[in-house]
Amino acid sequence: MTQPQQTDADQLAFQQYRTLLFSVAYRILGTAADAEDVVQDAWLKWSAAERSRVADPKSYLTRIISNLAMERLRSTRHQRETYVGPWLPEPILTGPDTADGVATADSVSMALLVVLETLSPLERAVFVLKEVFAFSHAEIAEAVERSEAAVRQAAHRAREHVQARRPRFTADRAHRRDVTERFLAAATGGDINTLMELLSPDVTLWTDGGGKVRQALKPVIGLETVAGWFAALGSATYQGIGPGEMRAELTGINGGPGVVFRGPDRVVATMTFDFDPEGRIAAIHNVANPDKLHAVTGGTRHDVS
Template structure:
């Protein structure tokens, strides 16, 4: 990252919008590593541009990052067609600023990012720029280099699709954290009865091992099945780590309460949660693919817009 005190005017302008650029790219790609790559590519394009012709650096940089991210998304989607088991986004540690903004936190939730995966690259870009960052359709049309009419149509399709697949239950954040704490205590203590109280009847567990570590290759569905899965945590080894060697930490992951599991020498997995209208856990996303845990391992905590 460029340090402001070392930067020239062009670097300062880029640095001013770097958080925005990463925030857009991560929501478009679902990968912190890919988002960092396209932000770096955006810097190279910005450095080579004739900035005397740039009237609005924010709009110019948003156009660069949107098109780079859409191009990367088209490429990575072909790779994901052969992915082993469910594909989940790369989890990130988020700061209190993200957690304080309900809309911002929801827009980086694992549940929403999974739904965004089902959109086309254009629909995803339009949805993110309009619904998360409040760009006008005219601004988005310029950013994605499409007509305003095409952008409006893409935005309408995306919004309907997301609303159908991602009902929002804002709930109370303190209650969500309390439920997560109780879930973690019950899972590590093998308390099946409490787990069944905290889980929604139709709860679904998604596990992403990417073929690198052993995980369920299909979603695990149903109250009793999911409850028994987690009740066994305190009695069975997980990825070669015995229960006594495993540490579970409650922290902020993707804008909400999450759990990071650590062994003696590595991060093993993360858990994030979605909740139903009654505040029970309706979905659990378990990322165990080591390729997606590097940012967690490095302790990078992202500030997002």
């Protein structure tokens, strides 16, 4: 049996939806590397597809990427459950346009991706397709190969679960950036008083070293504890890099303002923030596992809209 011939039109159709495919896959998987892998797998399936059976390329490709991502997520679940310390998503660089849409920016935030980790693969895929990309229940049912009734139930469970664990606040982009800048200046300057002003009383710091670098293996909780942790940042040696060699860069990460820490020859860590109703920092996600820094090191900014 001969394989369908790949045409320029096929390539153009795939490229037209490539951003969508990565955006769906990344939100379902939480890792850029896995998302890129399943996008490549989707291209292989698309290249081999019988074109006469493809009435709607977008729907067809969404079905491919959703099922590939769910399958990949199921295969990585044990690895994540036995992970050393907290498992955080792999950070990606995002441009300023991402933050123009509050819903889009929030949907790729570290805070939401952490909550999505607690959903089943099906619930996660349904939530992403419905709440982020506004697919209908009928379209999602076709994409995930389930009945529409099953999709509606999964969507309801996922939405209630996320709303209970991820209240949405509307701290605007300018405020979030201002607080992030002030936090970085206070941390590098050892200004614990300013840190105490910027942090929520029950602030939580999550650190992900994956057993590869030294990090806290449990969440660090509470205003004084977290403020003290960061007040020492500007005078501490980390991973063999002295304070004078460490550079901190404010940049867009996962739809909002974040910080990339660089040593003389490598990216050392990233930091992103979640905010409470008063605009104070409620959660800090610090990723230092070198295996999760490749996307940031590469410098590519992702359009995840």
